[in-house]
Amino acid sequence: MALPILLTEDLLRMARGFPPRNIYLSEFVLICAALIVLVIAFGLTRGRHYYRVRKEILSFPDLPDAFDGFKITQISDIHSGSLSDVDGVRKGIALANAQNSDLLLFTGDLVNNKAAEMEAWISDFTLLKAPFGKFSVLGNHDYGDYTRWDNAELKASNLDRLKEIHQEMGFKLLLNESIKIQNKGASIALIGVENWGKGGFHQYGDLGKATSALPAESFKILMSHDPSHWDRVTLTHDQHVHLTLAGHTHGMQFGIELFGFKWSPIQYFYEQWAGLYQKQGKYLYVNRGFGYHGLKGRIGVWPEITVITLKKSVS
Numbered sequence: 001m002a003l004p005i006l007l008t009e010d011l012l013r014m015a016r017g018f019p020p021r022n023i024y025l026s027e028f029v030l031i032c033a034a035l036i037v038l039v040i041a042f043g044l045t046r047g048r049h050y051y052r053v054r055k056e057i058l059s060f061p062d063l064p065d066a067f068d069g070f071k072i073t074q075i076s077d078i079h080s081g082s083l084s085d086v087d088g089v090r091k092g093i094a095l096a097n098a099q100n101s102d103l104l105l106f107t108g109d110l111v112n113n114k115a116a117e118m119e120a121w122i123s124d125f126t127l128l129k130a131p132f133g134k135f136s137v138l139g140n141h142d143y144g145d146y147t148r149w150d151n152a153e154l155k156a157s158n159l160d161r162l163k164e165i166h167q168e169m170g171f172k173l174l175l176n177e178s179i180k181i182q183n184k185g186a187s188i189a190l191i192g193v194e195n196w197g198k199g200g201f202h203q204y205g206d207l208g209k210a211t212s213a214l215p216a217e218s219f220k221i222l223m224s225h226d227p228s229h230w231d232r233v234t235l236t237h238d239q240h241v242h243l244t245l246a247g248h249t250h251g252m253q254f255g256i257e258l259f260g261f262k263w264s265p266i267q268y269f270y271e272q273w274a275g276l277y278q279k280q281g282k283y284l285y286v287n288r289g290f291g292y293h294g295l296k297g298r299i300g301v302w303p304e305i306t307v308i309t310l311k312k313s314v315s
Contacts, residue, residue: 051305
């Protein structure tokens, strides 16, 4: 930031015979540079667990009356292989529970590569609570595709163990399937697909299979780890999916989100990369992630706990 400002000043000074620098501009540049250094230092230390609760209220005319006011907490991208601060993680878990939501959904990437990364955290994430249950899907990192295995059997057993861990934590893992969430004689459909991504990511997800037994008129919420699945598959699917919950991007763990302005380099790769989107009367929410991977922190794009409240609207 400092370089283009000072370079512009130098060009203007050159045209005027190089008078002394403007001291006020120099002080401004110095203050800005100091602030940037502080933000980076915060992001690489406390920013890893600087959890933000982001809330949305979404209205639907065909939402069953029994689900008017129904609350959903979403977390995503735990990446347990990167976690080290027990107190920081527990702070995030407590904050998620404090939302007192009816349903808790996890949208994939429990680990970086191996199920063993999650073993030490099972008891902590078992503490997540929701009266209507906890449900989850797999993310691209959960399949063990990004590490070397001695043989296919080891890779398969790793995935089997990861699925067991979901169960041990009290999560029902949805693998290209759907279930009914019932309340006061009414129900909504919760759908979970395996990972489906663009640009070379594996496409294990099968939305057709997951919705094959659902009535067309049912109210549908989909968990799909990669938001590109929404644009490429969900929007044009023959079943109307009211709300899709995704993660995957982490907001690149770097960007600017201030006063409604939102920017991150990830937006040049993903059209939907953080927050709420709407097309064709269908919603997508992209969670910024609970953990971190690659960059050992978060700068400007903080870890997130999402709370979505469903409301019945007039047609």
